[in-house]
Amino acid sequence: MSDAAREELATIAARGGWTPAFSTRPSAPPLYLTTAFDIEDLEQLEAVASGKTAGYLYTRDGNPNHEAFAADVARLEGAEAGVACSSGMGALTATLLALLKSGDHIIAARGLYGRTGQLLHHFASAYGMRVTTVEIHDADAVRQAVSPDTRLCVVESVSNPLVEVTDIPAVAEAVRGVPLLVDNTFATPCLLRPLEHGAQLVWHSASKYLNGHGDVMLGVIVGERGLVRRIRQLTALAGTNTNPLEAWLGSRGLRTLPLRMERVSATAARLARFLQQQPGVSRVYYPNLPEHRTCAVARRLLPRGCGGMLAFELAGGRAAVDALFRRLAERIPFSPTLADARTTVSYPAGTSHKFLSAEERAACGISEGLVRLSAGLEDVADLERELAAALSGG
Incomplete structure (x- = not known):
């Protein structure tokens, strides 16, 4: 009878989960979900x-x-x-x-x-x-x-x-x-x-x-x-x-970061130009727009794209933002984060910068009507259609 066969059940259970050493390497990096590492001496x-x-x-x-x-x-x-x-x-x-x-x-x-x-x-x-x-x-x-x-x-x-x-x-x-x-x-x-x-x-x-x-x-x-x-x-x-x-x-x-950044940069740039033409949008912030205050710096430092983030002002202020988020909820959700695979919107005055006073937010250019959009990996035509419908009250 082997030594393993003579071990009690509690010992077998407590020491289980291991496989013999093997010579091949896993194709994906393994997860080392362990608190500590055993030491020989x-x-x-x-x-x-x-x-x-x-x-x-x-x-x-x-x-x-x-x-x-x-x-x-x-x-x-x-x-x-x-x-x-x-x-x-x-x-x-x-x-x-x-x-x-x-x-x-x-x-x-x-x-x-x-x-x-x-x-x-x-x-x-x-x-x-x-x-x-x-x-x-x-x-x-x-x-x-x-x-x-x-x-x-x-x-x-x-x-x-x-x-x-x-x-x-x-x-x-x-x-x-x-x-x-x-x-x-x-x-x-x-x-x-x-x-x-x-x-x-x-x-x-x-x-x-x-x-x-x-x-x-x-x-x-x-x-x-x-x-x-x-x-x-x-x-x-x-x-x-x-x-x-x-x-x-x-x-x-x-592993997919370069592909994702290329995609979201292209999507955000197109959405920025699209939003400039939409009713109720008074201003759009995206670095490659000629009117953006740091456009010249962006052209020099970001030749491969300006990223997936943009912001836009709604003329109707907080009430207009709330109405927009309600209309978008099933498609482009309001989420206090960014850079997900899906497109999301957020409200800086009530999330990322809510800890500032109203005066401090105003000094930073963050108004009650400001919306931040994180472009995702969806088809951009679908995003344009959904944004157009929500901004027009549909």
Whole structure:
């Protein structure tokens, strides 16, 4: 009788689930859904813990799925290293905690995603830091904001929700010597690689385009190896990293990212021109429209397309937005996110920027009649028909 046959049922059950080692490699990356990794002996423990031998010990400190996703994004962005986090906001939090201390100064672009601005000002009040909000399209204003204790400049490559393109080379020159942190969520490395234009760090809400299917909460930050090492240490200490399944889903999404960005860029550009002709639409925001305030910058930095995000104003204000969303609900849903495979709409004044005062929203150009649209993968003719019907009251 074999040893296995003599084992009690409880032992067999507790130790099950394993297959013998095999020589072929899986065609798709495996999911390492494990809390920890078994260690052969104390010598191996020391070798892995010191970095002399490749391996993993505890998933909060590192996991193959974390490393694969972060490394893929780093390669796409042209970065030296990367670290996966629980969300885009988790990536920003880890960066601030790792790189800043009491008394430090942050320069922030006016009109950042509402939660980003809220977090920066929370750090300022809670940890004795200073935040200066500047008109990021005015290089002189950015340059004048730099002080001896400035330690970070935070911008978006393409802003949320007015899709304004930041002149990253000009900002990098204005803050020379200060690390430039760029939220590249809207553009993705398929359209713009900020590190090639003078940035030191790039972060993403990978829940959006990098994943692309609306089923992940995930963030990532990539950049210079020394800076990323400090951030990685903080994520392990504070627990702001992600779990293996989210990272695995993020990696799966990356495989189709270039195709999706090409498609949504073409769709958004066509919808922007279409919406300009629709009743009740008073203004459309999309970077390649000649009247957009950053059109010239977009033509220089985004030659492969301007992405899948656009915004438009309804002359009827909040009431008109509510009526539009009700008419669209069965086809183009109102969803407080973006970059899903399907087209969605959102209301910045009540979602992404609701934490700002009415005066602050007005200063950022966010009105009660502003709608943000995230172009999906549907046939664009169907989207035009559905939008036309909803805007005309059908």
